[in-house]
Each structure stands twice: as structure tokens, then as C-alpha cells.
Amino acid sequence: MIDEKTVRDVARLSRLEVDDRQVEVLARQMGDIIGYMDMLSRIDTENVEPMAHVVPISNVWRPDSLRPSMPNQEAIRLAPDAEGEYFRTPKVVSG
Amino acid sequence: MNKWEMVIGLEVHSELKTRSKIFCGCSTRFGSSPNSNICPVCLGLPGVLPVLNQKVLEFAIKAGLALNCRIAAHSKFDRKNYYYPDLPKNYQISQYDLPIAENGWLDVEVGDGIKRIGITRIHMEEDAGKLVHAGSTITSSSHSLVDYNRTGVPLIEIVSEPDLRSPEEARAYLEKLKAILEYIEVSDCKMEEGSLRCDANISLRRHGQTKFGIKTEIKNLTSFRAVQRGLEYEAGRQQTILDEGGVIEQETRSWDEEKGVTVLLRGKEHAHDYRYLPDPDLVPLEIDRQWVEELKKQLPELPSARKQRYIEQMGLSDYDAGVLTASRATADYFEQVLAAGASPKGAANWVTVELAGKLNQSGLTISQSPVPAAQLAQLLKLIDDRVISGKIAKDVFARMWQTGKEPEQIIREEGLTQISDDDSLRQMVEQVISQHPQTVADFHAGKEKAVGFLVGQIMKLSRGKANPEIVNRMLREKLLEG
Ligand SMILES: [Zn+2]
Numbered sequence: 001m002i003d004e005k006t007v008r009d010v011a012r013l014s015r016l017e018v019d020d021r022q023v024e025v026l027a028r029q030m031g032d033i034i035g036y037m038d039m040l041s042r043i044d045t046e047n048v049e050p051m052a053h054v055v056p057i058s059n060v061w062r063p064d065s066l067r068p069s070m071p072n073q074e075a076i077r078l079a080p081d082a083e084g085e086y087f088r089t090p091k092v093v094s095g
Numbered sequence: 096m097n098k099w100e101m102v103i104g105l106e107v108h109s110e111l112k113t114r115s116k117i118f119c120g121c122s123t124r125f126g127s128s129p130n131s132n133i134c135p136v137c138l139g140l141p142g143v144l145p146v147l148n149q150k151v152l153e154f155a156i157k158a159g160l161a162l163n164c165r166i167a168a169h170s171k172f173d174r175k176n177y178y179y180p181d182l183p184k185n186y187q188i189s190q191y192d193l194p195i196a197e198n199g200w201l202d203v204e205v206g207d208g209i210k211r212i213g214i215t216r217i218h219m220e221e222d223a224g225k226l227v228h229a230g231s232t233i234t235s236s237s238h239s240l241v242d243y244n245r246t247g248v249p250l251i252e253i254v255s256e257p258d259l260r261s262p263e264e265a266r267a268y269l270e271k272l273k274a275i276l277e278y279i280e281v282s283d284c285k286m287e288e289g290s291l292r293c294d295a296n297i298s299l300r301r302h303g304q305t306k307f308g309i310k311t312e313i314k315n316l317t318s319f320r321a322v323q324r325g326l327e328y329e330a331g332r333q334q335t336i337l338d339e340g341g342v343i344e345q346e347t348r349s350w351d352e353e354k355g356v357t358v359l360l361r362g363k364e365h366a367h368d369y370r371y372l373p374d375p376d377l378v379p380l381e382i383d384r385q386w387v388e389e390l391k392k393q394l395p396e397l398p399s400a401r402k403q404r405y406i407e408q409m410g411l412s413d414y415d416a417g418v419l420t421a422s423r424a425t426a427d428y429f430e431q432v433l434a435a436g437a438s439p440k441g442a443a444n445w446v447t448v449e450l451a452g453k454l455n456q457s458g459l460t461i462s463q464s465p466v467p468a469a470q471l472a473q474l475l476k477l478i479d480d481r482v483i484s485g486k487i488a489k490d491v492f493a494r495m496w497q498t499g500k501e502p503e504q505i506i507r508e509e510g511l512t513q514i515s516d517d518d519s520l521r522q523m524v525e526q527v528i529s530q531h532p533q534t535v536a537d538f539h540a541g542k543e544k545a546v547g548f549l550v551g552q553i554m555k556l557s558r559g560k561a562n563p564e565i566v567n568r569m570l571r572e573k574l575l576e577g
Contacts, residue, residue, distance in 0.1 A: 013368055015178055052171045052193070052373050058381045064113045064150035067120025069134050076130065078140075085129040086240035089180040092226060 001031040099299040099337065101330050102307055103259035105322075107272060108250050109282040110222060110290040111154045116247035117221050118145030118188065118377075123249070125288055129227075129242040137221075137247035139184030145376055147172075151249040152195070152380065154281035155219045156390050158251055159196025161279050161397060162214050162272075166387050170195050170380040172219075175369045180241050181224040189252075190218035191371040195380075201255075201275070202399060203267045204417070212268050213256030222248040251281075257296065257307065262326035266319050269293055270421065274398045278423045286318050293322055298343070299333050308333075309343040313357055315350045325350035329357050401426055409439035418447045424461045428468050435472030441479070445471060449489065453496055466495050474502040482506065483513050486559050514560045517569075520553075523561065524569050527552045538574055546570065 007027045011018045018026065072085050081088040116123055119136035136143045159166050173191035199214035224243040253272065259265045273291060276282045284291040298310035313329055316322045328350075333343055348357040396404075398420045405416035420426045425446065432442040450471065454461060474495065478488050483506060494505045506512055514520060527549055528535055538545040546567070553566050 013176075013370065052169075052379045053375065055378065058379045060378050061147040061149040061152065062120075064115050064148050065120065066115050066122055067134075069121045069132050070138075072128070072130050072133075075133055075138060081238075083238070083240055085131075086227065086242060087130065087180075089239050089241060091228075091237055092180055092239045 001034055002027050006030075098301060099330075099334055100302045100304075101260055101262075101326075102257045102298050102300060102310070103261075103265050103326060104257035104296045105255045105259065105265060105269060106294045106296070107253045107255075107269065108222075108292040108294075109158075109253065109276055109284060111151055111249040111251060111281055112283055112290075113148055113150045113154070113249055115148055117148050117151050117219070117249035118247055121247065125290070127244055129240075130244060132244045133246070137183075138243060145188065145374075147377065147380075148249065151219055153390065154249075155195045155217060155251050156382070156387060157279050157394065158253070158276060158281055159199065159217050160387070160391050161275050161394055162196070162199040162201055162217065162253070164196035164199030164214060164217060166196050166382060167193060167380075168382055168384075169193060170382060172374045172377040173371045174374050175220075175371055177367050177369060179223070180239060181226055181243075181246070183224070183243060183246060187221060187223065188374055188377070189220035189371075194218035195382075201268065201271060203264065203271050205261075205264050205267055210258075210264065212258045212264075215254040215256050217251050217253050220250050220252060222246065222250050257298075262323040262330070265295060265326055266323045269319060269322055271398070274421055274423070278395055278397055280395075289317075292317070295322060295326055295329075297326055297329050297333070299330065299337060308337075309345050311343065311345065311357075312347045313350055314347060314360060315352075317352070321350055321352055324355065325357060328355060332357065395423075398423075398426075405439070405443075409443075411439060411443050415443045415447055418451075419443060422461070428461050428464070431468030432472045432475070435469045437472040437475040438479070441475045442472070445475060445492075449492055453493075465499055466492070470495060470501060477502055477506070481513060481562065483511060484559070484563060487511050487513065490559075511560065513562050514557055517565075520557075520561060520565055520569055521573075523553050523556050524566065524573050527556060528570075528573060535574065546574075 004023050004027050007018065007023050007030065010030075011023075011026075076082045076085065076087065079087045110123075113123060115121060116132075116137055119134050121132045121134050121137055124132065136145055156166055170190065170193045172188050174186040175189045175191070176186045178185055194216045196217040197215070199217070200211050201214060202209050202211050204210075222245050224241055224246040227240040227242060255268065259268055273284045276284050276291075282290060286292070293316045295313045295316060296310045297313065298308035300306065300308040311329060311333070313325050316325050329348065336343060344362060346362045347360045349360045350357050402416045402420040405411045405419060406413060409416075411419070418425075419429050429442060429446050432446065433439060450461070450464065450466070454464060459465075471492075474488055474492060477483050477491075478485055483491060491502050491505050491511060494500065494509070495502055498505070531549065531552065534545045534548055538549075549570055550563065550566055553570065554561055554563065
């Protein structure tokens with residue numbers, strides 16, 4: 001159901017490296033999961049309200065007020081690479 | 096273009112002017128030092144919980160109402176997944192299938208009529224950070240630096256229907272949209288600071304055809320002018336390809352303002368697959384109808400209504416009313432001049448010509464005008480009372496602009512009061528007549544133009560202070576006497 005090409009595509013989109021052996025295993029496992037979803041989709045949901053969240057609460061919000069931010073250097077210290085007040089990444093050109 | 100029809104749709108991002116970010120309490124202030132308005136929530140550190148800023152929802156609903164949209168009863172947030180260093184979580188919190196507002200419209204003035212442009216949807220989302228390229232150019236630098244201050248600043252994205260048919264229409268739509276967002280005070284809409292951004296989709300099709308052609312998307316349109324020029328260029332590029340029997344590639348292109356061209360950013364094969372999914376950290380929204388009704392009542396008079404009122408109740412021209420209402424600040428200033436006692440036509444003229452000219456020259460906005468509305472009203476009253484001529488008033492206005500002094504003080508200090516006193520005017524009339532016998536002869540020979548020349552000479556002699564009406568009358572009397 002899930003072929004190896006799909007596994008490689010999804011891995012690329014998620015920036016994950018997978019070797020040939022893993023692709024084979026993952027294709028089978030992902031196929032099983034999708035198969036299970038197919039089973040769910042056979043259930044009659046004609047009169048069931050769509051649900052976007054498992055917890056039955058809504059409208060959780062806060063007033064528009066400021067809270068202190070982190071000190072710059074505290075945040076910078078967490079980064080694998082930084083320069084002065086900035087985070088640093090390998091060069092990025094296209095969007 | 097005659098064979099081809101342009102089909103254009105715009106996607107506009109507008110930053111909402113809340114104090115704090117959309118899902119955390121960090122400041123949204125523009126121009127702070129790099130990475131100073133950041134916290135675990137907007138940096139996407141593990142284990143944090145975003146909580147919606149209620150003001151964002153309120154502003155988005157107001158925008159929806161002002162753009163005649165249907166406000167959703169149920170709405171939710173989704174994750175839009177993509178990798179880019181300006182996006183610390185590797186997903187952007189946005190809205191996918193249940194946006195806050197849908198199915199609206201906006202009336203835009205085009206050519207000699209009004210055209211209704213459909214609004215497909217408005218959704219809420221968080222802004223991304225900013226990449227700063229180290230080194231002098233993008234290509235020479237080895238690294239990118241990232242500032243996450245803008246990450247999590249609230250945005251609304253307003254997507255139009257593909258109803259626009261020319262770059263001018265696109266520009267007019269964008270200008271109107273900006274005016275409305277400013278009027279309802281949900282966004283500053285400063286294109287130069289990036290608080291209003293626009294992407295455009297454009298395709299061509301043969302006139303009369305109903306099917307859409309293949310479209311391209313243009314990014315990096317950072318001014319009204321860029322929107323218009325970018326679309327003009329792209330329409331031309333597509334036309335050349337189609338005329339030669341070629342096929343348009345569905346791709347994303349970037350406008351290069353300096354070179355005046357669009358360049359390929361990414362092709363169809365690199366199109367993003369965003370894999371939207373509901374954000375489990377944010378609970379659904381159930382929008383209270385009563386709240387929506389209250390927000391509707393709070394909306395101010397919008398530009399179209401205000402313009403109509405200026406035309407119908409004040410007798411202003413369509414053009415003047417349009418210029419005055421294009422921004423709320425200008426319309427408010429104009430009404431302050433009226434409230435201080437000026438007549439609509441005089442005030443309209445001075446605000447749209449003299450004041451606008453000076454503001455333009457000095458790169459100021461009307462709220463920064465060194466001449467307050469009340470002082471402009473005083474100046475207009477002095478013209479109405481014939482204390483000074485309209486011409487002198489321009490000089491007085493220039494002095495007001497420079498010095499911040501009241502008009503009466505300037506007139507007193509510089510002796511600019513209009514000369515209406517008969518004796519001194521009569522002397523000047525006689526002097527000019529005696530100096531120009533040939534022109535006087537021309538007048539008697541029936542050359543009406545001669546009068547204008549002589550009036551000009553008298554005005555010059557009085558250094559612009561003579562009352563031109565009295566001069567005109569007196570001169571004619573004298574010429575016919577002689
Ligand atoms: Zn934050």
C-alpha cells in the first residue's frame with residue numbers, strides 16, 4: 001500500500017535520512033498504519049459532528065499584555081551556532 | 096495584450112498591531128535589537144504551550160466584517176510544515192480548512208466605474224523571523240544570521256478571488272485594502288517596514304475564454320509600484336511565451352526591483368507540500384455571534400462611505416473626496432480643519448494641494464505635519480476675510496511650515512496684509528499705465544490680453560499684496576476713462 005518511493009518522499013519532506021533497509025521496514029509499517037486508518041474510514045460517521053480536538057474545550061485565550069522575554073544571551077547560548085546577538089545557520093538562498 | 100486577458104489574484108499579509116505576539120507575551124515592537132523579543136514559546140522550545148492572544152481574534156473578525164466576509168462559527172489553527180531557518184518550529188501555526196472569515200468582497204474604483212473584487216478568505220497566522228545575510232551579498236556570504244523578533248507577530252492573510260484584470264486594478268485593490276485596514280485600526284500597513292506584504296498570482300487567457308491559464312506566483316513585491324511593475328513585466332513575459340506557441344511553467348518567481356524583471360525562485364517540482372494538520376496545542380474556537388455583532392457596531396465609517404458623504408453633503412469633487420479619504424489620517428485632518436471653521440472646498444483644496452505637496456517634499460506623514468489643522472483653518476479664514484490673497488497665503492503657509500508660528504503673527508511681522516486701500520492702488524495703476532503706452536494702445540485696439548499683462552505688472556509692483564479684484568476693476572475704469 002505504501003511503496004518505497006512514498007517513504008523516501010516523506011523522509012525528504014521531514015529532512016530524515018533513511019537507508020535502504022529502513023525504507024523496506026518503514027514501508028511495511030506505514031502501510032499497516034494507513035491500513036488501520038482505512039478500517040476506521042469504514043465506520044458510518046453520518047451523524048457524527050466533526051471534531052478538531054480530543055479535549056472538549058474551546059476558546060482558551062489570553063489578554064493582549066506583555067510578559068518579559070528571555071535575555072538575548074540566554075537564548076543564544078542554547079543555539080548550536082551563533083554570532084553576536086544572532087543565531088547562525090548555513091547559508092540559505094532560495095525561499 | 097489585446098489578444099490576451101490577464102487574470103490576477105493577490106495574497107496580502109498584514110501584521111496586526113497588537114502589543115504582544117499571537118501566542119506569547121513577547122513584544123511586537125519593530126526595530127528592537129536582534130533576538131530581544133523572544134521566549135521559549137516563539138522559539139518553539141520543547142514542552143511549551145501557545146495561548147491565543149484574544150486581540151488577534153478580535154482584529155481578524157473586524158477585518159472580516161469590514162471586508163464583507165462571513166465570520167466562521169467554528170474555527171481552528173493548523174500547522175503548516177516546511178523547513179526554513181526563519182521558522183524555528185519547522186512549522187508555522189496558520190489556519191487551513193476553517194479560516195476565521197470567508198466569502199467577502201471589496202469595491203474598487205477602476206477607470207470610470209466601480210468593480211467588486213471577491214475576497215476568498217482571511218486567516219490568522221504567525222509571522223516568521225528575518226534572515227540577515229552575513230557578508231556583502233547573498234552569494235558571497237557563507238552563513239545566514241537569524242533574528243527571531245518577528246517570529247510570532249500576528250498576521251492576517253487576505254486572499255482575493257482571481258477577479259483582477261490589470262496591474263492597475265491590482266494596485267487599486269491593494270490601496271483600498273490598505274485604507275480599510277488602517278481605518279479599522281488593526282494594522283499600520285507600512286509596506287516599507289514589511290507590515291503589509293503582497294504576493295500576486297497571474298495567468299493569461301484568450302479573451303472570451305472562461306478556463307484559466309497556467310499561473311505563476313510573484314513574490315517580493317514590496318511597494319505599490321512594485322506590485323504594478325512586477326505584474327506588468329510578468330504579463331509581458333507570459334505573453335511572449337504564449338505568442339511564440341510556448342507553454343507557461345507553473346512556478347514561483349521573485350520580483351527584482353533594480354533590474355525590473357521577475358526571476359525564477361522555484362519550479363513546480365520544488366513546490367512545497369505543507370502537510371497541514373490540526374495544531375493539538377491550540378483548542379478550537381467557537382465564535383459568539385453576539386460578540387461579532389458588537390464588533391460590527393464598533394467599526395468606524397469606512398472609506399467608501401466617507402467619500403460618498405464628502406461628495407453628497409459637502410459638494411466635493413469625486414477626485415478630491417477620493418484623495419482625502421484614501422487614508423484615515425488625511426480624512427481626520429481634513430475634518431479637523433472643518434471643525435475649526437473652514438469651508439469644505441477651501442479646506443479640501445489646501446489639504447490635497449499645498450499641504451500634500453509640502454508633506455511629500457519633506458517625506459512626512461500627515462500626522463507629523465508641522466502645521467496643525469486648527470492653524471490651517473485660521474489661514475483659510477484670513478483668505479475668506481480678504482486679509483490676504485490666495486497667492487500671499489501660500490507664502491504665509493510656507494512660513495508657518497518653517498516656523499510653527501500662527502498665520503496672523505507671520506502676516507503682522509512681515510507686513511503681508513493685502514492692499515485694498517484705494518489711494519495706494521490708484522497710484523500703482525497710474526504708474527503702470529504711464530510706463531506701458533504701447534500696451535495701453537493695444538487695449539484700445541481691442542486686445543483683451545493687454546489687461547492681463549497690466550494687472551500682472553501692478554501685482555509685481557505691489558509685491559503680490561494688491562487685491563487683484565480691485566486692481567482689475569480700477570485698471571479697466573482708468574483705461575476706459577483715458
Ligand atoms: Zn515569545
